[in-house]
Amino acid sequence: MKIIITGGTGFIGTALCNLISREAHELVLFSRSIHPKKKLQQAVVRYVQWNAGEEGEWQNEIEGASVVINLAGKNLFEHRWNKKIKKEIWNSRILATKKLVEAVQSARHKPELLISASAVGVYGNRGSELLNEQSSTGNDFLANLVAAWEKEAFNAEQAGVRVATPRIGLVLEKSGGIIERMLLPFKLCAGGPIGSGEQILSWIHMADVVRGIIFPIENKNFSGVYNLTAPNAVTMKEFSKIFGKILHRPSRLPVPKAALKILFGEAAEAIVSSQHAVPEKLLHAGFSFSFPEITSALENILNPQS
Numbered sequence: 001m002k003i004i005i006t007g008g009t010g011f012i013g014t015a016l017c018n019l020i021s022r023e024a025h026e027l028v029l030f031s032r033s034i035h036p037k038k039k040l041q042q043a044v045v046r047y048v049q050w051n052a053g054e055e056g057e058w059q060n061e062i063e064g065a066s067v068v069i070n071l072a073g074k075n076l077f078e079h080r081w082n083k084k085i086k087k088e089i090w091n092s093r094i095l096a097t098k099k100l101v102e103a104v105q106s107a108r109h110k111p112e113l114l115i116s117a118s119a120v121g122v123y124g125n126r127g128s129e130l131l132n133e134q135s136s137t138g139n140d141f142l143a144n145l146v147a148a149w150e151k152e153a154f155n156a157e158q159a160g161v162r163v164a165t166p167r168i169g170l171v172l173e174k175s176g177g178i179i180e181r182m183l184l185p186f187k188l189c190a191g192g193p194i195g196s197g198e199q200i201l202s203w204i205h206m207a208d209v210v211r212g213i214i215f216p217i218e219n220k221n222f223s224g225v226y227n228l229t230a231p232n233a234v235t236m237k238e239f240s241k242i243f244g245k246i247l248h249r250p251s252r253l254p255v256p257k258a259a260l261k262i263l264f265g266e267a268a269e270a271i272v273s274s275q276h277a278v279p280e281k282l283l284h285a286g287f288s289f290s291f292p293e294i295t296s297a298l299e300n301i302l303n304p305q306s
């Protein structure tokens, strides 16, 4: 089966490629660089240059592919948000997905399935409200971005392509994301919750996120939006306490929102926003989480030998 992945060189994409390449698939990565720094080792991976949002040779690759997985997008928290960065964040998802979908629509042999990443940020800041796939969406920059991103992906349905958009939660793995950022301060005994600590984290272990992304490939009747988060969300305070306990380090130095504002600007609001997403659709479809609880997930990541 020919599978195309955009953004396959990233944090999630690397783990996803490792999982998919265990099966005998023809794996093609669309990347802005055909010599990406994190070049994957698998012989099955072929790189095709694309400038997300621009036309090019990559469009011909869609022909005959069975599945397209769209993960590309400028990292949300690498830079302080300003007008220019927000525009790049927007275009790297909305324009890129639009062009990708146009290529899918004009292919003679269209893919059967488009899986396009989404995020729980679509719900906005919702306190402890339980959020399933029927819940309303939010109205801040991130929520509007993610809703527009999903809308572009669903345009592929007009060409008879099945579309699934996993609303991904906070992905936990040692080599990146929140875990990598929290490790050093905790090792220096200077760790603690980010923001007030009351916000709910809809987290997910990397092993489950990659299985959840490919779930629609194996389940032909599965489509639409779906929450891709562990079934047991926790508050930032609980998360940080368990994190410290596993590392045998205290968790008593919170990072105040004011400090985040200085570092990240408007993005600070998104960092401390609260979503209690529930993966109702996946559970109903029989998906079984390898790491449904935060303690075993963090033990596995921080203390893999135990």
Ligand SMILES: NC(=O)c1ccc[n+]([C@@H]2O[C@H](COP(=O)([O-])OP(=O)(O)OC[C@H]3O[C@@H](n4cnc5c(N)ncnc54)[C@H](OP(=O)(O)O)[C@@H]3O)[C@@H](O)[C@H]2O)c1
Pocket (backbone or CB within 6 Å): 006, 007, 008, 009, 010, 011, 012, 013, 030, 031, 032, 033, 036, 052, 071, 072, 073, 074, 075, 076, 088, 092, 096, 117, 118, 119, 120, 167, 168, 169, 170, 171, 172, 177
């Ligand atoms: N990690 C999370 O916790 C999380 C949670 C919810 C949703 N998501 C979403 O899931 C997707 C994958 O997440 P990730 O953590 O793996 O992201 P990532 O590590 O930042 O990687 C995303 C990939 O997108 C491509 N990219 C980066 N900047 C780009 C730009 N300006 N224009 C076009 N492409 C660009 C890069 O691939 P090339 O350099 O090869 O082009 C990069 O490897 C993202 O869209 C993210 O928003 C992630």
